[in-house]
Amino acid sequence: xxxxxxxxxxxxxxxxxxxxxxxxxxxxxxxxxxxxxxxxxxxxxxxxxxxxxxxxxxxxxxxxxxxxxxxxxxxxxxxxxxxxxxxxxxxxxxxxxxxxxxxxxxxxxxxxxxxxxxxxxxxxxxxxxxxxxxxxxxxxxxxxxxxxxxxxxxxxxxxxxxxxxxxxxxxxxxxxxxxxxxxxxxxxxxxxxxxxxxxxxxxxxxxxxxxxxxxxxxxxxxxxxxxxxxxxxxxxxxxxxxxxxxxxxxxxxxxxxxxxxxxxxxxxxxxxxxxxxxxxxxxxxxxxxxxxxxxxxxxxxxxxxxxxxxxxxxxxxxxxxxxxxxxxxxxxxxxxxxxxxxxxxxxxxxxxxxxxxxxxxxxxxxxxxxxxxxxxxxxxxxxxxxxxxxxxxxxxxxxxxxxxxxxxxxxxxxxxxxxxxxxxxxxxxxxxxxxxxxxxxxxxxxxxxxxxxxxxxxxxxxxxxxxxxxxxxxxxxxxxxxxxxxxxxxxxxxxxxxxxxxxxxxxxxxxxxxxxxxxxxxxxxxxxxxxxxxxxxxxxxxxxxxxxxxxxxxxxxxxxxxxxxxxxxxxxxxxxxxxxxxxxxxxxxxxxxxxxxxxxxxxxxxxxxxxxxxxxxxxxxxxxxxxxxxxxxxxxxxxxxxxxxx
Amino acid sequence: xxxxxxxxxxxxxxxxxxxxxxxxxxxxxxxxxxxxxxxxxxxxxxxxxxxxxxxxxxxxxxxxxxxxxxxxxxxxxxxxxxxxxxxxxxxxxxxxxxxxxxxxxxxxxxxxxxxxxxxxxxxxxxxxxxxxx
Numbered sequence: 001x002x003x004x005x006x007x008x009x010x011x012x013x014x015x016x017x018x019x020x021x022x023x024x025x026x027x028x029x030x031x032x033x034x035x036x037x038x039x040x041x042x043x044x045x046x047x048x049x050x051x052x053x054x055x056x057x058x059x060x061x062x063x064x065x066x067x068x069x070x071x072x073x074x075x076x077x078x079x080x081x082x083x084x085x086x087x088x089x090x091x092x093x094x095x096x097x098x099x100x101x102x103x104x105x106x107x108x109x110x111x112x113x114x115x116x117x118x119x120x121x122x123x124x125x126x127x128x129x130x131x132x133x134x135x136x137x138x139x140x141x142x143x144x145x146x147x148x149x150x151x152x153x154x155x156x157x158x159x160x161x162x163x164x165x166x167x168x169x170x171x172x173x174x175x176x177x178x179x180x181x182x183x184x185x186x187x188x189x190x191x192x193x194x195x196x197x198x199x200x201x202x203x204x205x206x207x208x209x210x211x212x213x214x215x216x217x218x219x220x221x222x223x224x225x226x227x228x229x230x231x232x233x234x235x236x237x238x239x240x241x242x243x244x245x246x247x248x249x250x251x252x253x254x255x256x257x258x259x260x261x262x263x264x265x266x267x268x269x270x271x272x273x274x275x276x277x278x279x280x281x282x283x284x285x286x287x288x289x290x291x292x293x294x295x296x297x298x299x300x301x302x303x304x305x306x307x308x309x310x311x312x313x314x315x316x317x318x319x320x321x322x323x324x325x326x327x328x329x330x331x332x333x334x335x336x337x338x339x340x341x342x343x344x345x346x347x348x349x350x351x352x353x354x355x356x357x358x359x360x361x362x363x364x365x366x367x368x369x370x371x372x373x374x375x376x377x378x379x380x381x382x383x384x385x386x387x388x389x390x391x392x393x394x395x396x397x398x399x400x401x402x403x404x405x406x407x408x409x410x411x412x413x414x415x416x417x418x419x420x421x422x423x424x425x426x427x428x429x430x431x432x433x434x435x436x437x438x439x440x441x442x443x444x445x446x447x448x449x450x451x452x453x454x455x456x457x458x459x460x461x462x463x464x465x466x467x468x469x470x471x472x473x474x475x476x477x478x479x480x481x482x483x484x485x486x487x488x489x490x491x492x493x494x495x496x497x498x499x500x501x502x503x504x505x506x507x508x509x510x511x512x513x514x515x516x517x518x519x520x521x522x523x524x525x526x527x528x529x530x531x532x533x534x535x536x537x538x539x540x541x542x543x544x545x546x547x548x549x550x551x552x553x554x555x556x557x558x559x560x561x562x563x564x565x566x567x568x569x570x571x572x573x574x575x576x577x578x579x580x581x582x583x584x585x586x587x588x589x590x591x592x593x594x595x596x597x598x599x600x601x602x603x604x605x606x607x608x609x610x611x612x613x614x615x616x617x618x619x620x621x622x623x624x625x626x627x628x629x630x631x632x633x634x635x636x637x638x639x640x641x642x643x644x645x646x
Numbered sequence: 647x648x649x650x651x652x653x654x655x656x657x658x659x660x661x662x663x664x665x666x667x668x669x670x671x672x673x674x675x676x677x678x679x680x681x682x683x684x685x686x687x688x689x690x691x692x693x694x695x696x697x698x699x700x701x702x703x704x705x706x707x708x709x710x711x712x713x714x715x716x717x718x719x720x721x722x723x724x725x726x727x728x729x730x731x732x733x734x735x736x737x738x739x740x741x742x743x744x745x746x747x748x749x750x751x752x753x754x755x756x757x758x759x760x761x762x763x764x765x766x767x768x769x770x771x772x773x774x775x776x777x778x779x
Contacts, residue, residue, distance in 0.1 A: 355740065355741060356715050356741045357741070442771070445771035445774075445777045445778070446768045446769075446770070446771055447710070447711065447720065447768060448771070448774075448777055449768045449769040449770075449771060449773075449774055449777070450706075450708060450709070450710040450711070450720060450722050450766070450767065450768050450769075451706065451707070451708030451709075451710045451722070451766075452769070452774060454707065454708045454710075456707065458706065458708070458710055460710070464774075464776050464777055465776065467776075467779055468776040468779060471779050483712070483713040490777070490779075492779075566703065569700075569703055570700075570703050570704055570714050573700040573703060573743060574714075574741070574743040576743075576749075577743030577744060577745050577746075577749060578743060578744070580746045580748040580749060581748075581749070582749065583699050583700050583743075583745075583749060584698050584699055584700070586700060644702075644706050644707050644708070644710070644712075645702065645703050645704075645706065645712060646704070646706060646711075646712025646713050646718070
C-alpha cells in the first residue's frame with residue numbers, strides 16, 4: 001500500500017503532478033472510439049504555457065518534503081495506553097493503524113501492551129474477551145476500521161452479551177485528501193463506529209491527540225464500569241503517524257475507576273426481610289463474580305440464609321461441591337416462595353417453562369404468589385435493536401446495584417434480622433440441602449458409568465478422564481461445548497479462576513480463541529489451563545492455535561468431536577419429525593464427516609501438539625499424559641476425542 | 647447464526663437430573679408392570695432404527711441420556727412400561743419431537759424398546775475409581 005505523505009501536500013506538488021499529466025496527455029494521441037466525443041482541434045490540445053508557479057517549480061529548490069520525524073502521534077497514544085496498565089494488544093495487522101502498531105513496538109518496547117498476533121479479527125476479540133474475564137481487566141484489540149471491524153463484529157457481540165470489557169481500535173483515514181488511491185478509500189469511512197454501535201457501550205473518533213487521550217481513558221472507564229462491555233475507538237491515520245506538533249501541550253488524563261454502586265440501603269433491608277421470612281428462599285445467579293471477592297461474598301450470603309443457589313454459570317459464582325449448590329435441581333424454582341435473582345442474564349427464561357412446539361407456549365416455573373427480587377446492573381444499560389435483553393419478567397422488588405458489591409450489606413442485613421429460632425430453621429434447611437446436594441453428586445457419578453467403555457466415547461468418561469489427570473495441578477477450566485456440563489457435575493470447582501463462563505451471545509467460534517485468551521491470563525499465574533470445545537466451534541477459528549503456539553501460551557484443548565453441529569442436527573430432526581417426514585437424512589448440512597476432520601493434524605499444522613482422533617476410551621489417559629507434558633513445558637496441545645453427541 | 651453455545655443455555659439444559667427425574671417419575675412404572683406389557687421385538691432392528699432415525703442424537707448411542715432443548719432422559723435398561731414409552735414417542739411431553747406412524751411404525755417402536763431395555767444400565771461408581779476424585 002502506498003505510503004501517505006507525513007505533511008500536508010503542497011500545492012506545488014499537486015501542481016507538478018497535474019502538469020505532468022497534462023504533458024503526457026499531450027504526447028500521446030488519444031484513441032478515438034466509436035461514439036466518443038470528437039477531439040478538439042490539434043492546435044487547442046497543446047498544454048498551456050508555463051505560469052509563474054510552474055516556472056518556479058522547475059527553477060527553485062524543492063519545498064520541504066521531510067522523510068524523517070522524531071515523534072509521532074502513536075507515541076503519545078502508547079504513553080496513554082501504558083498508564084492504563086493494558087498488558088496486551090491482540091491484533092491482525094493492518095495499514096490503517098500502522099502508526100500505532102509501530103509505536104507500540106518501538107516507542108513502547110512491545111510491552112504493556114505487548115502485541116499478540118492473530119490471524120483473524122474474530123480471534124483477536126475473543127482472546128480479549130477470554131483474557132478479561134480471567135484477569136479482571138481488559139486488553140486492547142486493533143484492526144482495520146472497516147474490513148477488519150467487519151470481521152470483528154460477531155466477537156464484539158459476544159463480548160457485549162457477556163458484559164465483558166474489550167477495547168477495540170479501528171484504523172481510519174478521516175481526511176479524504178489524505179487517502180491514497182485504492183485500498184485506503186475502501187478501508188475508510190465517515191463513521192466506522194456505526195457498524196458496532198448497537199453492541200458497544202461507547203465509541204468515539206478522536207480528532208486530535210488530546211482528544212484521543214481523554215477518549216482513551218474515558219473508553220477504558222466506561223468499559224470497566226458495570227455493566228461492563230466493549231468500546232470502540234476509531235483512530236485516524238494522520239493522527240497516529242504525523243509528528244506531535246506541541247508535545248508540551250499534551251497531557252495524559254488521570255484514570256480513576258468507578259466504585260460500583262451498592263444497592264439502596266432501604267431496599268437491601270427490605271430484600272433481607274423477605275428472604276429471612278421466606279420458608280423456601282432461592283438464589284438464582286448468572287454473572288455475579290467480577291472479581292475473586294464475588295464468589296466469597298455469595299457463599300457468605302447463601303450460608304447466612306442456608307439458602308439454595310442455582311447458578312447459570314456465567315461466571316465462577318459458587319463452588320460446585322458446596323452443599324448449597326443446587327444448580328442441577330431446577331425443581332426448586334417451583335418450590336420457592338422468595339427468589340433473589342442476582343446479575344441474571346435471562347431471568348424470564350430461567351423462571352419459565354417454554355415449549356418449542358408448533359404452537360410455542362410457556363408457563364411460569366415459579367409457584368403462584370412467589371415473590372421475585374432482582375439485584376444487578378445489567379438492565380441499566382440496554383439497547384434496542386438486538387434482543388439480548390430477553391423477555392420481560394414481572395418482579396416484586398428491583399434493586400439497581402452491583403451484585404458483588406451489594407452482597408456484603410445484604411448478608412449483614414440478613415444476619416441482623418435473623419432471630420435464634422429462624423437461625424435454627426435455617427440450619428435445618430441447610431442440612432436437608434446438603435443431603436440433596438450429596439445425592440445429586442452421587443447420582444451424577446452413577447449416570448456417568450453408563451457406556452463407560454463405549455466408542456464413540458461418552459462425554460462423561462471424557463470429562464472424568466481429563467479431571468483425573470489434572471486434578472492435582474493448579475488448574476483452570478475455561479471452556480465447554482454446548483450442553484457439556486459434566487465438569488460441573490463431577491469436578492470440584494471451587495477457586496475463583498477455575499471457571500469463567502461462556503460466549504455470551506452464543507456466537508460460534510468463541511470457545512477456542514477465548515480459551516486461549518484465558519490461558520494467556522493464566523500463564524503469568526502459573527495455572528494449568530484446560531478447555532473443552534465442540535468440533536464445529538473449533539473449525540470457525542482453528543488459526544487461534546497458531547497464536548497460542550507463536551506466543552507460547554500453554555493450554556490443553558479437548559475437542560469434543562461429535563462430528564456435527566449437533567444442536568442443529570437435533571433441531572433439524574425435530575423439524576422432520578414434526579412434518580411426518582423421514583428423519584434419516586438430517587445429517588445433510590449438519591454434520592462434519594466424509595471426510596472426517598483430523599483435528600490433531602490441524603493442530604500440528606498450527607505448531608501445537610496434536611493427539612487423536614481417539615476413539616477408544618482406554619487411549620485417553622496416555623494421550624492426556626503426553627499432552628499435559630507439552631502444556632507444562634509451555635505450549636498448546638489439542639486432543640481430538642471422538643465422542644457421542646452429548 | 648443460531649447455534650446455542652452460551653453457558654447459561656448450556657447449563658440450563660444440563661439440568662438433566664431435575665427435569666429428567668420428573669419425567670421419569672411421571673412415566674416410570676415398576677419392573678413388574680414393564681414385564682407384563684413388554685412386547686416381542688427385534689433388538690437388532692431396534693438398534694438399527696435407534697441409530698438411523700436419530701434417537702441417539704439426544705439419548706446417546708448407549709442410551710446414556712443427553713440434552714436437546716431440555717433433558718433427554720437415560721434410556722439404557724429403561725424401567726418405563728412399553729405403553730408409556732410408546733406414548734412418549736407418539737405424543738411427547740416437553741420438546742421431544744413426536745414420531746408419527748409415518749415415521750416409526752408400532753413395530754419399530756417395539757423393536758427400539760427391546761433394544762434400549764437391553765442396554766446395560768448404570769453401575770456402582772465404586773467400580774470406577776476415577777469417578778471418586
